[in-house]
Amino acid sequence: MPTQGEENPIYFVEVQFQTDTEIYSRLFSEISLYLRQNKPKNSWRGVVIYPNRSLDTADIKNYSEFFISQRISRIYLNELGETASLPVGIATMKLVVDEEETAITSARQLIDRTQQEINIEAQRRQLLELIETILVYKFPTMSREEIEGMFGLSDLKQTRVYQEGKQEGKQEGKQQGAREEKFRMIPLLLRLGLSFEEAAKELGLSLEEIQQEMQKQPPSQDT
Incomplete structure (x- = not known):
């Protein structure tokens, strides 16, 4: 969505967690289509987020001017350095690639920063829910109760993930x-760019289980 005011650029953000040789041709096609259809007065910028540099394998020779001018920027999450020095949104994405031994500490820092820096309640709640997820x-x-204890936040109890977990906890044991x-987690991993096979490997599920679960999902409303 465009930012408010003609002086603010429109940002197009692509999160890519698997190799895709057509990512840049697709991205520029989508940007061009948006500009043609909407004719915004704002300038625009693009950001492509990768977990690491090794996945950035697509050819950019037909688009090199955009990268040289920094109209298109690439972010490699594992190269960003300390979480505390990053914007909250980017730091939250980096949490995906953090090692387990540092993830909890990073998450607690992100929770504190989200409470302090995000003044709009709906945005704050969305970030807390993403961190929890x-x-x-x-x-x-870990059970949701253990996750809640890790957070130590009253705000967490208002998130969708917590509310659904509380309801399920009355009916299911910890293993279930x-x-x-x-x-x-399946839809989230697929939205982040993982294939069905990669999501199955990450979650310790079979490919058949992934496919069956996605068949149950309602149709996407994204355009």
Whole structure:
């Protein structure tokens, strides 16, 4: 979505967690289509986010001017340095690639920063929910109650993930709950760019289970 005011650029953001040789041709096609259809007065910028540099394999020779001018920027999450020095949104994405031994500390720092820096309640809640979801993915054997204890936040109890977990907790044991967490992570991993096979490997599920779960999902409303 465009930012408010003609002086602010429109940002196009692509998150890519698997090799894609057509990512830049697709990105520029989508940007061109948006500009043609909407004719914005704003300038524009593009950002492509990778977990690491090794996945950035697409040829840029037909688009090199955009990279030289920095109209298109590439971010490699594992090269960003300390989480505390990053914007909250980027730092939250970096949490995906953090090692388990540092993820909890980073998450706690992000929670504090989200409370202090994000003044709009809906945005704050969305970030808290995303942080929790990433932690659930990274620590699939932990119950939601344990995740809640890790957060130590009253705000967490208002997030969708917590509310759904509270309801499920009355009906399921810890082992079944952990399995359900894995199924809940499938759409997130696919939106981050993982293939069905990669998502199955990350979650310890079979490819058939991934495919069956996605068949249950409602159609996407994205345009």
